[in-house]
Amino acid sequence: MFKLAHISDVHLGPLPKLTLRELASKRITGYVNWHRNRRKHLFSNALELMMSGVNQHTPDHLAITGDLVNLATGIEIRAAADWLKLTCDPVKTTLVPGNHDAYVPGARDKALAAWYDFVRGDNDPLIFDKEHRLFPTITRRGPVALIGCSTSNATLPFSASGYFSSRQARETVDLLKAAGEEGLFRVVLIHHPPIRGATTPHKRMIGIRRFAATIATGGAELVLHGHTHLNTINYLQTRDRNVPVVGIASASQGPGATKPPAAFNLFSISGQQGAWKLHLDRHSLNAKASGMEITCRQDFSL
Numbered sequence: 001m002f003k004l005a006h007i008s009d010v011h012l013g014p015l016p017k018l019t020l021r022e023l024a025s026k027r028i029t030g031y032v033n034w035h036r037n038r039r040k041h042l043f044s045n046a047l048e049l050m051m052s053g054v055n056q057h058t059p060d061h062l063a064i065t066g067d068l069v070n071l072a073t074g075i076e077i078r079a080a081a082d083w084l085k086l087t088c089d090p091v092k093t094t095l096v097p098g099n100h101d102a103y104v105p106g107a108r109d110k111a112l113a114a115w116y117d118f119v120r121g122d123n124d125p126l127i128f129d130k131e132h133r134l135f136p137t138i139t140r141r142g143p144v145a146l147i148g149c150s151t152s153n154a155t156l157p158f159s160a161s162g163y164f165s166s167r168q169a170r171e172t173v174d175l176l177k178a179a180g181e182e183g184l185f186r187v188v189l190i191h192h193p194p195i196r197g198a199t200t201p202h203k204r205m206i207g208i209r210r211f212a213a214t215i216a217t218g219g220a221e222l223v224l225h226g227h228t229h230l231n232t233i234n235y236l237q238t239r240d241r242n243v244p245v246v247g248i249a250s251a252s253q254g255p256g257a258t259k260p261p262a263a264f265n266l267f268s269i270s271g272q273q274g275a276w277k278l279h280l281d282r283h284s285l286n287a288k289a290s291g292m293e294i295t296c297r298q299d300f301s302l
Contacts, residue, residue, distance in 0.1 A: 002141075002142050002143055003058070003266060003269075004187065005054050005267075006064075006224050007054070008065040009229055009249075009250035010069075010251045047252045047262065049289070049291060050263070050283075051087055059092075060141065061094065063189050064096070065248075068098075068101060072104060072108075077115075080111070080115065095148075096119070096137075097119070098151075098192075098226060099152055102153050102154050104154055119134065122138055135148060135168055136149050136171050138175045140184065146187050147172060149164065149188060161205070162206065164207030164214075169210045172188075173214050175218070176219050185221050186220045186222070190224075191227050193225045193245070195234045195236075196208060198234070203227065216239065221302055226250075229259045231284070246265060248263055249263040266283060267280055278300040278302055281297055
């Protein structure tokens with residue numbers, strides 16, 4: 001039995017004071033939005049309780065599907081690096097970036113360099129090299145292959161869209177086919193939801209049809225994403241099966257907001273190729289913000 005935990009949208013805070021240069025960019029809109037809306041519901045206690053719940057179940061691996069920070073300032077990126085080192089084991093963690101991790105041009109490379117031990121896959125160099133086309137990544141752990149994809153890119157103000165390129169699609173197909181030939185359970189990690197209508201147009205994934213074709217061609221058993229701050233279960237249709245596509249609430253969301261409180265998905269994976277078994281327990285922060293409780297249990301036919 002392989003246990004895989006899934007969290008997303010950590011949004012470590014509070015925000016640092018921004019310089020005039022930082023304010024003279026897209027960050028000004030995010031800064032105003034955070035102070036007017038997000039800071040009322042995102043608080044560190046939720047994240048601490050959620051991570052405590054994750055650790056109690058001693059998962060074999062942790063998948064983080066993006067947005068560790070809010071505005072991708074240098075202070076935030078370094079704070080996220082410290083949080084990762086204190087909280088997670090790089091050997092047992094796979095991270096893909098989100099749109100907030102690439103909030104302005106240049107931020108994504110700085111974030112990837114700082115978090116590289118948690119991002120790189122089995123085939124990547126030991127030292128971060130921004131000339132190396134990092135994604136997709138592949139990490140093999142026991143019977144599972146985690147394929148990390150990136151939709152993270154800097155966008156204009158009031159846009160939070162992601163992009164899945166044709167180059168990344170081709171290389172992801174190759175990794176998926178190789179992992180399938182090895183008899184591994186293939187989990188694809190991506191930040192933006194690869195489901196039509198899952199979010200508003202200005203937050204969508206550009207290349208969504210390309211991603212669906214990638215899964216249909218390469219094959220996969222599970223897709224995990226973040227971005228929406230919602231607990232969702234959808235499916236991508238292939239010729240052989242419907243592939244579960246599972247989202248999760250923000251890891252720092254407090255109770256009482258319009259979005260669901262902090263949660264993590266805990267998957268139990270057993271069986272073998274052609275006869276995989278997948279079970280989901282979703283653990284959510286309770287209404288009193290005093291601990292975690294199971295709010296969803298589901299078995300998937302693969």
